Amino acid sequence: MNSQFKRGIIELCALKVISEKDMYSFEVIDQISRDIEVNENTIYPLLRRLTKQGLFETYTETVAIGAPRKYFKITVEGKKRLESLDKEWRSFLRSVLNILDGENNEK
Amino acid sequence: MKNKYLTDLKENLDLYDMDNEEKKEILDDYSSLIDDALNRGMSNEEVVSYLGKPNRIIRELTEGCKRVKKSSKDDKIIAISPFITLITYLILGFGFDLWHPGWVVFILIPITAIIVEMGKNHDEHLTTALSPFVSGMVYLYIGVYHNLWHPGWLVLLVIPVLAIFNSRRTMKFIELLTALSPFAALITYIVIGEQGYYHPGWLVFFIVPIVGALNEKKISKLLLTEVFLVVGVVGYLYIYYTFDETWIALIAFIPSFAYGLYSGHIQIEFGNDRKMNIVVIATIVLFLLVGILTTVWSLAWLILLVIPVYSIIRFSSKDTHLIAISPFFSLTIFMILGVAFGLWAYSWMAFLLIPMVAIIKEA
Numbered sequence: 001m002n003s004q005f006k007r008g009i010i011e012l013c014a015l016k017v018i019s020e021k022d023m024y025s026f027e028v029i030d031q032i033s034r035d036i037e038v039n040e041n042t043i044y045p046l047l048r049r050l051t052k053q054g055l056f057e058t059y060t061e062t063v064a065i066g067a068p069r070k071y072f073k074i075t076v077e078g079k080k081r082l083e084s085l086d087k088e089w090r091s092f093l094r095s096v097l098n099i100l101d102g103e104n105n106e107k
Numbered sequence: 108m109k110n111k112y113l114t115d116l117k118e119n120l121d122l123y124d125m126d127n128e129e130k131k132e133i134l135d136d137y138s139s140l141i142d143d144a145l146n147r148g149m150s151n152e153e154v155v156s157y158l159g160k161p162n163r164i165i166r167e168l169t170e171g172c173k174r175v176k177k178s179s180k181d182d183k184i185i186a187i188s189p190f191i192t193l194i195t196y197l198i199l200g201f202g203f204d205l206w207h208p209g210w211v212v213f214i215l216i217p218i219t220a221i222i223v224e225m226g227k228n229h230d231e232h233l234t235t236a237l238s239p240f241v242s243g244m245v246y247l248y249i250g251v252y253h254n255l256w257h258p259g260w261l262v263l264l265v266i267p268v269l270a271i272f273n274s275r276r277t278m279k280f281i282e283l284l285t286a287l288s289p290f291a292a293l294i295t296y297i298v299i300g301e302q303g304y305y306h307p308g309w310l311v312f313f314i315v316p317i318v319g320a321l322n323e324k325k326i327s328k329l330l331l332t333e334v335f336l337v338v339g340v341v342g343y344l345y346i347y348y349t350f351d352e353t354w355i356a357l358i359a360f361i362p363s364f365a366y367g368l369y370s371g372h373i374q375i376e377f378g379n380d381r382k383m384n385i386v387v388i389a390t391i392v393l394f395l396l397v398g399i400l401t402t403v404w405s406l407a408w409l410i411l412l413v414i415p416v417y418s419i420i421r422f423s424s425k426d427t428h429l430i431a432i433s434p435f436f437s438l439t440i441f442m443i444l445g446v447a448f449g450l451w452a453y454s455w456m457a458f459l460l461i462p463m464v465a466i467i468k469e470a
Contacts, residue, residue: 024139024143025136025139025140025143026139026140026143026144029140029157030147033157042159042164042167044136044137044140044158044164044168045164045167045168045170046167048133048168049167049170067135067138067139067142067276067278067279069139070135070136070139
Protein backbone atom coordinates (compact mmCIF):
# COMPACT_ATOMS: atom_id res chain seq x y z
CA MET A 1 0.00 0.00 0.00
CA ASN A 2 1.25 3.50 -0.80
CA SER A 3 2.91 4.94 2.30
CA GLN A 4 1.27 8.36 2.05
CA PHE A 5 -2.10 6.68 1.67
CA LYS A 6 -1.43 4.51 4.70
CA ARG A 7 -0.23 7.50 6.68
CA GLY A 8 -3.59 9.18 6.15
CA ILE A 9 -5.42 6.09 7.33
CA ILE A 10 -3.25 5.76 10.43
CA GLU A 11 -3.84 9.42 11.26
CA LEU A 12 -7.58 8.86 11.11
CA CYS A 13 -7.30 5.68 13.19
CA ALA A 14 -5.18 7.37 15.85
CA LEU A 15 -7.68 10.23 16.12
CA LYS A 16 -10.52 7.75 16.37
CA VAL A 17 -9.08 5.43 19.05
CA ILE A 18 -7.94 8.33 21.22
CA SER A 19 -11.32 10.06 20.84
CA GLU A 20 -12.89 7.02 22.48
CA LYS A 21 -10.47 6.80 25.37
CA ASP A 22 -7.32 8.62 26.55
CA MET A 23 -4.41 6.33 25.73
CA TYR A 24 -0.66 6.06 26.19
CA SER A 25 1.59 5.54 23.15
CA PHE A 26 1.98 1.78 23.43
CA GLU A 27 -1.77 1.32 23.80
CA VAL A 28 -2.37 3.29 20.59
CA ILE A 29 0.26 1.30 18.68
CA ASP A 30 -1.10 -1.95 20.08
CA GLN A 31 -4.68 -1.09 19.20
CA ILE A 32 -3.99 0.05 15.64
CA SER A 33 -1.51 -2.69 14.77
CA ARG A 34 -4.17 -5.29 15.61
CA ASP A 35 -6.01 -4.32 12.44
CA ILE A 36 -3.44 -2.59 10.26
CA GLU A 37 0.01 -3.96 9.51
CA VAL A 38 2.56 -1.39 10.59
CA ASN A 39 6.06 -2.35 9.51
CA GLU A 40 8.45 0.33 10.68
CA ASN A 41 6.53 2.08 13.34
CA THR A 42 5.18 5.45 12.38
CA ILE A 43 2.53 5.81 15.02
CA TYR A 44 4.58 7.47 17.75
CA PRO A 45 6.03 10.12 15.40
CA LEU A 46 2.51 10.68 14.14
CA LEU A 47 1.20 11.16 17.68
CA ARG A 48 3.91 13.76 18.25
CA ARG A 49 3.07 15.54 15.02
CA LEU A 50 -0.64 15.64 15.78
CA THR A 51 0.11 16.86 19.31
CA LYS A 52 2.24 19.66 17.86
CA GLN A 53 -0.66 20.56 15.58
CA GLY A 54 -2.89 20.85 18.64
CA LEU A 55 -5.08 17.85 17.82
CA PHE A 56 -4.00 16.06 21.00
CA GLU A 57 -2.90 17.23 24.38
CA THR A 58 -0.87 15.18 26.82
CA TYR A 59 -0.82 14.64 30.55
CA THR A 60 1.16 12.26 32.75
CA GLU A 61 -0.15 9.82 35.26
CA THR A 62 1.81 7.82 37.79
CA VAL A 63 1.71 4.04 37.52
CA ALA A 64 2.43 1.27 40.01
CA ILE A 65 5.73 0.26 38.42
CA GLY A 66 8.03 2.35 36.27
CA ALA A 67 8.21 5.96 35.18
CA PRO A 68 5.03 8.08 34.99
CA ARG A 69 3.05 7.40 31.81
CA LYS A 70 2.15 10.01 29.22
CA TYR A 71 -1.45 9.92 28.04
CA PHE A 72 -2.84 11.46 24.85
CA LYS A 73 -6.22 13.18 24.95
CA ILE A 74 -8.07 14.48 21.92
CA THR A 75 -8.73 18.25 21.81
CA VAL A 76 -11.75 20.10 20.35
CA GLU A 77 -9.58 20.81 17.31
CA GLY A 78 -8.80 17.09 17.10
CA LYS A 79 -12.47 16.16 17.23
CA LYS A 80 -13.21 18.54 14.37
CA ARG A 81 -10.37 17.05 12.33
CA LEU A 82 -11.61 13.54 13.09
CA GLU A 83 -15.11 14.44 11.95
CA SER A 84 -13.88 15.96 8.71
CA LEU A 85 -11.47 13.07 7.97
CA ASP A 86 -14.15 10.54 8.83
CA LYS A 87 -16.55 12.16 6.33
CA GLU A 88 -13.86 12.36 3.67
CA TRP A 89 -12.89 8.71 4.05
CA ARG A 90 -16.43 7.39 4.10
CA SER A 91 -17.30 9.35 0.98
CA PHE A 92 -14.06 8.21 -0.66
CA LEU A 93 -14.70 4.57 0.28
CA ARG A 94 -18.29 4.75 -1.01
CA SER A 95 -17.02 6.06 -4.33
CA VAL A 96 -14.38 3.33 -4.55
CA LEU A 97 -16.94 0.65 -3.67
CA ASN A 98 -19.32 2.03 -6.25
CA ILE A 99 -16.65 1.64 -8.88
CA LEU A 100 -15.63 -1.82 -7.69
CA ASP A 101 -19.24 -3.01 -7.51
CA GLY A 102 -19.91 -1.59 -10.95
CA GLU A 103 -22.94 0.47 -9.77
CA ASN A 104 -22.07 3.45 -11.96
CA ASN A 105 -21.89 1.20 -14.99
CA GLU A 106 -25.32 -0.30 -14.29
CA LYS A 107 -27.02 3.11 -14.25
CA MET B 108 18.86 -3.70 24.49
CA LYS B 109 16.96 -0.74 25.94
CA ASN B 110 20.12 1.25 26.60
CA LYS B 111 21.53 0.50 23.15
CA TYR B 112 18.27 1.45 21.45
CA LEU B 113 18.03 4.73 23.38
CA THR B 114 21.71 5.52 22.75
CA ASP B 115 21.27 4.91 19.01
CA LEU B 116 18.15 7.03 19.01
CA LYS B 117 19.92 9.83 20.85
CA GLU B 118 22.86 9.73 18.45
CA ASN B 119 20.42 10.03 15.56
CA LEU B 120 18.52 12.88 17.25
CA ASP B 121 21.79 14.71 17.90
CA LEU B 122 22.29 14.94 14.16
CA TYR B 123 19.34 17.34 13.99
CA ASP B 124 18.82 20.85 15.23
CA MET B 125 16.25 20.04 17.87
CA ASP B 126 15.53 21.51 21.27
CA ASN B 127 17.16 19.49 24.08
CA GLU B 128 13.88 19.34 26.00
CA GLU B 129 12.18 17.85 22.96
CA LYS B 130 14.94 15.26 22.57
CA LYS B 131 14.59 14.35 26.24
CA GLU B 132 10.83 13.99 25.83
CA ILE B 133 11.24 11.67 22.84
CA LEU B 134 13.81 9.54 24.68
CA ASP B 135 11.56 9.33 27.75
CA ASP B 136 8.64 8.29 25.58
CA TYR B 137 10.66 5.59 23.85
CA SER B 138 11.95 4.43 27.22
CA SER B 139 8.32 3.93 28.32
CA LEU B 140 7.42 2.29 25.01
CA ILE B 141 10.24 -0.25 25.40
CA ASP B 142 9.23 -0.97 29.01
CA ASP B 143 5.63 -1.50 27.93
CA ALA B 144 6.67 -3.79 25.08
CA LEU B 145 8.99 -5.85 27.30
CA ASN B 146 6.29 -6.09 29.96
CA ARG B 147 4.04 -7.61 27.29
CA GLY B 148 6.57 -10.40 26.97
CA MET B 149 8.09 -9.28 23.65
CA SER B 150 11.65 -10.36 22.92
CA ASN B 151 14.35 -7.75 22.29
CA GLU B 152 14.20 -8.34 18.54
CA GLU B 153 10.40 -8.04 18.53
CA VAL B 154 10.56 -4.74 20.41
CA VAL B 155 13.01 -3.25 17.90
CA SER B 156 10.94 -4.38 14.95
CA TYR B 157 7.75 -3.16 16.67
CA LEU B 158 9.10 0.32 17.37
CA GLY B 159 11.29 0.61 14.28
CA LYS B 160 15.05 0.94 14.16
CA PRO B 161 16.22 4.43 15.24
CA ASN B 162 17.82 5.18 11.85
CA ARG B 163 14.52 4.31 10.13
CA ILE B 164 12.20 6.35 12.34
CA ILE B 165 14.44 9.39 12.70
CA ARG B 166 13.11 11.11 9.58
CA GLU B 167 9.56 11.10 10.94
CA LEU B 168 10.67 12.16 14.40
CA THR B 169 12.70 15.10 13.18
CA GLU B 170 10.25 16.33 10.58
CA GLY B 171 10.83 20.05 10.12
CA CYS B 172 14.26 20.02 11.82
CA LYS B 173 17.44 20.76 9.92
CA ARG B 174 20.51 18.55 10.12
CA VAL B 175 23.17 20.22 12.24
CA LYS B 176 26.52 20.98 10.83
CA LYS B 177 29.18 19.72 13.16
CA SER B 178 31.07 22.65 14.59
CA SER B 179 34.47 22.78 12.96
CA LYS B 180 35.84 24.16 16.25
CA ASP B 181 34.86 20.93 18.01
CA ASP B 182 36.49 18.87 15.28
CA LYS B 183 39.68 20.88 15.60
CA ILE B 184 39.84 20.43 19.36
CA ILE B 185 39.34 16.66 19.03
CA ALA B 186 41.84 16.41 16.18
CA ILE B 187 44.54 18.40 17.91
CA SER B 188 44.26 16.64 21.29
CA PRO B 189 46.48 13.63 20.33
CA PHE B 190 49.31 15.99 19.28
CA ILE B 191 49.10 18.05 22.47
CA THR B 192 49.00 14.84 24.48
CA LEU B 193 52.04 13.41 22.68
CA ILE B 194 54.01 16.65 23.15
CA THR B 195 53.05 16.74 26.85
CA TYR B 196 54.13 13.11 27.22
CA LEU B 197 57.50 13.75 25.52
CA ILE B 198 58.11 16.83 27.70
CA LEU B 199 57.28 14.82 30.84
CA GLY B 200 59.51 11.97 29.65
CA PHE B 201 62.58 13.78 28.33
CA GLY B 202 62.33 16.79 30.60
CA PHE B 203 61.41 15.23 33.90
CA ASP B 204 62.05 11.51 33.33
CA LEU B 205 58.39 10.89 34.03
CA TRP B 206 57.77 8.29 31.33
CA HIS B 207 55.89 6.50 34.03
CA PRO B 208 53.32 7.54 35.15
CA GLY B 209 53.45 10.28 32.47
CA TRP B 210 51.73 7.92 30.01
CA VAL B 211 48.55 8.68 31.93
CA VAL B 212 48.21 11.88 29.86
CA PHE B 213 47.07 9.72 26.94
CA ILE B 214 43.68 9.27 28.54
CA LEU B 215 43.19 12.98 27.82
CA ILE B 216 42.49 12.02 24.18
CA PRO B 217 39.25 10.08 24.79
CA ILE B 218 38.35 12.41 27.67
CA THR B 219 38.62 15.45 25.37
CA ALA B 220 36.47 13.79 22.72
CA ILE B 221 33.84 12.80 25.28
CA ILE B 222 33.70 16.25 26.88
CA VAL B 223 33.49 18.03 23.52
CA GLU B 224 30.90 15.69 22.00
CA MET B 225 28.70 15.08 25.03
CA GLY B 226 29.26 18.44 26.72
CA LYS B 227 27.82 20.47 23.88
CA ASN B 228 24.56 18.54 24.14
CA HIS B 229 24.52 18.78 27.94
CA ASP B 230 24.32 15.01 27.91
CA GLU B 231 23.32 13.76 31.34
CA HIS B 232 25.53 10.69 30.85
CA LEU B 233 28.67 12.80 30.45
CA THR B 234 29.87 11.85 33.92
CA THR B 235 28.98 8.19 33.23
CA ALA B 236 31.18 8.23 30.12
CA LEU B 237 34.05 9.87 32.01
CA SER B 238 33.77 7.62 35.06
CA PRO B 239 35.76 4.62 33.68
CA PHE B 240 38.76 6.89 33.03
CA VAL B 241 38.60 8.75 36.32
CA SER B 242 37.88 5.72 38.50
CA GLY B 243 40.43 3.66 36.55
CA MET B 244 43.10 6.28 37.23
CA VAL B 245 42.16 6.55 40.89
CA TYR B 246 42.26 2.75 41.14
CA LEU B 247 45.71 2.57 39.55
CA TYR B 248 46.94 5.37 41.80
CA ILE B 249 45.81 3.82 45.06
CA GLY B 250 47.00 0.43 43.83
CA VAL B 251 50.45 1.46 42.59
CA TYR B 252 51.29 4.01 45.27
CA HIS B 253 49.47 2.62 48.28
CA ASN B 254 49.24 -1.06 47.32
CA LEU B 255 45.52 -0.97 48.01
CA TRP B 256 44.44 -3.02 44.99
CA HIS B 257 42.03 -4.68 47.32
CA PRO B 258 39.68 -3.18 48.46
CA GLY B 259 40.66 -0.28 46.17
CA TRP B 260 38.77 -1.94 43.30
CA LEU B 261 35.61 -0.72 45.00
CA VAL B 262 36.28 2.64 43.37
CA LEU B 263 35.38 1.01 40.04
CA LEU B 264 31.83 0.65 41.35
CA VAL B 265 31.52 4.38 40.70
CA ILE B 266 30.93 3.43 37.04
CA PRO B 267 27.66 1.46 37.42
CA VAL B 268 26.54 3.66 40.33
CA LEU B 269 26.89 6.82 38.22
CA ALA B 270 25.21 5.13 35.25
CA ILE B 271 22.21 4.29 37.45
CA PHE B 272 22.19 7.68 39.16
CA ASN B 273 22.30 9.52 35.84
CA SER B 274 19.31 7.48 34.66
CA ARG B 275 17.27 8.54 37.71
CA ARG B 276 14.96 10.63 35.53
CA THR B 277 13.42 7.44 34.17
CA MET B 278 12.97 5.88 37.61
CA LYS B 279 10.91 6.38 40.70
CA PHE B 280 12.84 7.20 43.89
CA ILE B 281 12.28 3.74 45.37
CA GLU B 282 13.41 2.13 42.12
CA LEU B 283 16.55 4.22 42.20
CA LEU B 284 17.23 3.14 45.79
CA THR B 285 16.59 -0.50 44.84
CA ALA B 286 19.01 -0.29 41.93
CA LEU B 287 21.71 1.33 44.08
CA SER B 288 21.22 -0.93 47.10
CA PRO B 289 23.39 -3.87 45.84
CA PHE B 290 26.34 -1.51 45.45
CA ALA B 291 25.80 0.05 48.86
CA ALA B 292 25.59 -3.48 50.31
CA LEU B 293 28.73 -4.64 48.51
CA ILE B 294 30.78 -1.62 49.65
CA THR B 295 29.57 -2.00 53.23
CA TYR B 296 30.27 -5.75 53.09
CA ILE B 297 33.86 -5.25 51.94
CA VAL B 298 34.49 -2.43 54.43
CA ILE B 299 33.23 -4.38 57.44
CA GLY B 300 34.73 -7.57 55.99
CA GLU B 301 38.16 -5.98 55.96
CA GLN B 302 37.67 -5.31 59.66
CA GLY B 303 37.35 -9.06 60.09
CA TYR B 304 33.58 -9.36 59.86
CA TYR B 305 33.00 -11.01 56.49
CA HIS B 306 30.86 -13.31 58.57
CA PRO B 307 28.23 -12.36 59.64
CA GLY B 308 28.85 -9.18 57.60
CA TRP B 309 27.23 -10.83 54.56
CA LEU B 310 23.89 -10.17 56.24
CA VAL B 311 24.24 -6.61 54.98
CA PHE B 312 23.08 -7.93 51.58
CA PHE B 313 19.62 -8.20 53.12
CA ILE B 314 19.43 -4.45 52.55
CA VAL B 315 18.67 -5.36 48.91
CA PRO B 316 15.37 -7.23 49.52
CA ILE B 317 14.54 -4.87 52.41
CA VAL B 318 14.74 -1.85 50.08
CA GLY B 319 13.30 -3.83 47.14
CA ALA B 320 10.22 -4.73 49.19
CA LEU B 321 9.39 -1.01 49.49
CA ASN B 322 8.16 -1.26 45.88
CA GLU B 323 5.26 -3.37 47.14
CA LYS B 324 2.00 -1.43 46.87
CA LYS B 325 0.00 -3.36 49.44
CA ILE B 326 0.90 -1.91 52.84
CA SER B 327 0.07 -5.13 54.73
CA LYS B 328 2.23 -7.21 52.40
CA LEU B 329 5.04 -4.64 52.58
CA LEU B 330 5.02 -4.55 56.38
CA LEU B 331 4.91 -8.34 56.70
CA THR B 332 7.80 -8.73 54.24
CA GLU B 333 9.91 -6.18 56.09
CA VAL B 334 9.11 -7.72 59.48
CA PHE B 335 9.96 -11.25 58.29
CA LEU B 336 13.24 -10.05 56.76
CA VAL B 337 14.31 -8.11 59.85
CA VAL B 338 13.24 -10.95 62.16
CA GLY B 339 15.27 -13.37 60.00
CA VAL B 340 18.42 -11.25 60.26
CA VAL B 341 18.02 -10.54 63.98
CA GLY B 342 17.16 -14.21 64.65
CA TYR B 343 20.21 -15.36 62.72
CA LEU B 344 22.49 -13.05 64.70
CA TYR B 345 20.93 -14.13 68.00
CA ILE B 346 21.29 -17.87 67.31
CA TYR B 347 24.78 -17.45 65.84
CA TYR B 348 26.13 -15.48 68.77
CA THR B 349 24.35 -17.65 71.33
CA PHE B 350 25.21 -21.11 69.97
CA ASP B 351 28.08 -20.27 67.60
CA GLU B 352 26.51 -22.47 64.94
CA THR B 353 26.17 -21.04 61.42
CA TRP B 354 24.03 -23.82 60.00
CA ILE B 355 21.61 -23.79 62.93
CA ALA B 356 21.41 -19.99 62.73
CA LEU B 357 20.16 -20.30 59.14
CA ILE B 358 16.93 -21.74 60.59
CA ALA B 359 16.04 -18.14 61.49
CA PHE B 360 15.42 -17.47 57.80
CA ILE B 361 12.86 -20.26 57.39
CA PRO B 362 9.87 -18.00 58.32
CA SER B 363 11.04 -15.27 55.88
CA PHE B 364 11.59 -17.87 53.17
CA ALA B 365 8.20 -19.47 53.81
CA TYR B 366 6.48 -16.08 53.73
CA GLY B 367 8.38 -15.18 50.55
CA LEU B 368 7.01 -18.32 48.90
CA TYR B 369 3.51 -17.68 50.23
CA SER B 370 3.44 -14.02 49.13
CA GLY B 371 4.91 -14.82 45.72
CA HIS B 372 8.04 -12.69 46.27
CA ILE B 373 10.05 -15.88 46.00
CA GLN B 374 9.07 -18.12 43.14
CA ILE B 375 10.62 -21.44 42.34
CA GLU B 376 9.72 -22.45 38.84
CA PHE B 377 10.83 -25.43 36.91
CA GLY B 378 10.08 -25.01 33.26
CA ASN B 379 9.73 -27.74 30.72
CA ASP B 380 13.33 -27.32 29.67
CA ARG B 381 14.81 -30.53 31.07
CA LYS B 382 18.40 -29.68 30.15
CA MET B 383 18.18 -26.26 31.83
CA ASN B 384 16.68 -27.80 34.98
CA ILE B 385 19.46 -30.38 35.14
CA VAL B 386 22.14 -27.69 34.72
CA VAL B 387 20.59 -25.53 37.47
CA ILE B 388 20.26 -28.39 39.95
CA ALA B 389 23.70 -29.86 39.14
CA THR B 390 25.34 -26.43 39.48
CA ILE B 391 23.75 -25.76 42.86
CA VAL B 392 24.70 -29.25 44.12
CA LEU B 393 28.27 -28.78 42.85
CA PHE B 394 28.47 -25.34 44.49
CA LEU B 395 27.33 -26.72 47.84
CA LEU B 396 29.66 -29.74 47.58
CA VAL B 397 32.72 -27.66 46.69
CA GLY B 398 31.82 -25.08 49.33
CA ILE B 399 31.28 -27.61 52.12
CA LEU B 400 34.32 -29.76 51.21
CA THR B 401 36.79 -26.91 50.66
CA THR B 402 35.12 -24.14 52.74
CA VAL B 403 36.47 -21.71 50.11
CA TRP B 404 33.07 -20.05 49.69
CA SER B 405 34.73 -16.87 48.40
CA LEU B 406 35.58 -18.76 45.20
CA ALA B 407 32.99 -21.53 45.23
CA TRP B 408 30.17 -19.15 44.29
CA LEU B 409 31.83 -18.68 40.91
CA ILE B 410 30.45 -22.13 40.03
CA LEU B 411 26.98 -20.56 40.08
CA LEU B 412 27.99 -18.43 37.08
CA VAL B 413 27.59 -21.60 35.02
CA ILE B 414 23.81 -21.02 35.15
CA PRO B 415 23.73 -17.59 33.41
CA VAL B 416 26.52 -18.64 31.04
CA TYR B 417 24.63 -21.80 30.04
CA SER B 418 21.39 -19.87 29.57
CA ILE B 419 23.20 -17.31 27.37
CA ILE B 420 24.57 -20.10 25.20
CA ARG B 421 21.20 -21.82 25.02
CA PHE B 422 18.88 -18.90 24.53
CA SER B 423 20.74 -16.00 22.90
CA SER B 424 21.79 -15.60 19.29
CA LYS B 425 25.17 -17.11 18.38
CA ASP B 426 26.60 -13.76 17.31
CA THR B 427 26.32 -12.32 20.80
CA HIS B 428 27.53 -15.37 22.78
CA LEU B 429 31.12 -14.29 23.21
CA ILE B 430 30.32 -10.69 24.11
CA ALA B 431 27.62 -11.73 26.57
CA ILE B 432 29.80 -14.35 28.23
CA SER B 433 32.97 -12.23 28.46
CA PRO B 434 31.98 -10.43 31.73
CA PHE B 435 31.56 -13.82 33.44
CA PHE B 436 34.96 -15.00 32.25
CA SER B 437 36.55 -11.73 33.32
CA LEU B 438 34.92 -11.89 36.74
CA THR B 439 36.06 -15.50 37.20
CA ILE B 440 39.66 -14.70 36.23
CA PHE B 441 39.59 -11.54 38.40
CA MET B 442 38.38 -13.45 41.47
CA ILE B 443 40.66 -16.49 41.02
CA LEU B 444 43.79 -14.37 40.52
CA GLY B 445 42.82 -12.06 43.37
CA VAL B 446 41.47 -14.47 45.99
CA ALA B 447 43.54 -17.57 45.25
CA PHE B 448 46.86 -15.94 44.36
CA GLY B 449 46.57 -12.48 45.92
CA LEU B 450 47.30 -10.93 42.52
CA TRP B 451 44.86 -8.04 42.85
CA ALA B 452 47.47 -5.78 41.23
CA TYR B 453 47.08 -7.65 37.95
CA SER B 454 43.74 -9.38 38.17
CA TRP B 455 41.80 -6.22 37.22
CA MET B 456 43.28 -6.53 33.73
CA ALA B 457 40.88 -9.43 33.22
CA PHE B 458 38.15 -6.84 32.75
CA LEU B 459 39.96 -5.50 29.68
CA LEU B 460 38.79 -8.70 28.02
CA ILE B 461 35.24 -7.35 27.88
CA PRO B 462 35.87 -4.35 25.56
CA MET B 463 38.52 -6.35 23.65
CA VAL B 464 36.06 -9.13 22.86
CA ALA B 465 33.37 -6.61 21.91
CA ILE B 466 35.73 -4.69 19.62
CA ILE B 467 37.01 -7.86 17.90
CA LYS B 468 33.47 -9.19 17.43
CA GLU B 469 31.98 -5.93 16.22
CA ALA B 470 34.92 -4.89 14.00
